[in-house]
Amino acid sequence: MGSNTKMISMITSLVLGALGTIFVILVGFADGDEELTSAVDNGLVVTGIVLGVAVLGALGSFVNGLVVNPKGIKNALIGIAALALVVLVAWLMADPSAYAKYDLEGGMATFVAVGLNMFFITALLTLLTVVYSGVARILK
Numbered sequence: 001m002g003s004n005t006k007m008i009s010m011i012t013s014l015v016l017g018a019l020g021t022i023f024v025i026l027v028g029f030a031d032g033d034e035e036l037t038s039a040v041d042n043g044l045v046v047t048g049i050v051l052g053v054a055v056l057g058a059l060g061s062f063v064n065g066l067v068v069n070p071k072g073i074k075n076a077l078i079g080i081a082a083l084a085l086v087v088l089v090a091w092l093m094a095d096p097s098a099y100a101k102y103d104l105e106g107g108m109a110t111f112v113a114v115g116l117n118m119f120f121i122t123a124l125l126t127l128l129t130v131v132y133s134g135v136a137r138i139l140k
Helices: 002-028 033-068 072-093 096-102 108-139
Strands: none
Touching: 002 033, 033 072, 072 108, 096 108
């Protein structure tokens, strides 16, 4: 079973890589705006399909892992709760007025602020984890 999965994923990767290469070549050789638009649109459709397959594969793998190891549900829920906490803190810290000069439509300034705040929070947590690990190793 394991070797079949490996072979299927390798063939799928090669086929999708070849499709991506074909669309990049089509964009490179497009003569007019109409051909360029068509090539880019087709490339975006393939990208959407690949993204959908990847999301379904990730969700399937997640569910399979939970079926094989039901005790892992607790750890999965802890991870989801931690992510939700980071999103909540980032949302509460968001200041969309800082991005008003960029002429963003709708609530995009808020999403930009939340995304940047999430990046900064996770970077800070990563740095603190590395420092804690180093200090704990030295003190042992």
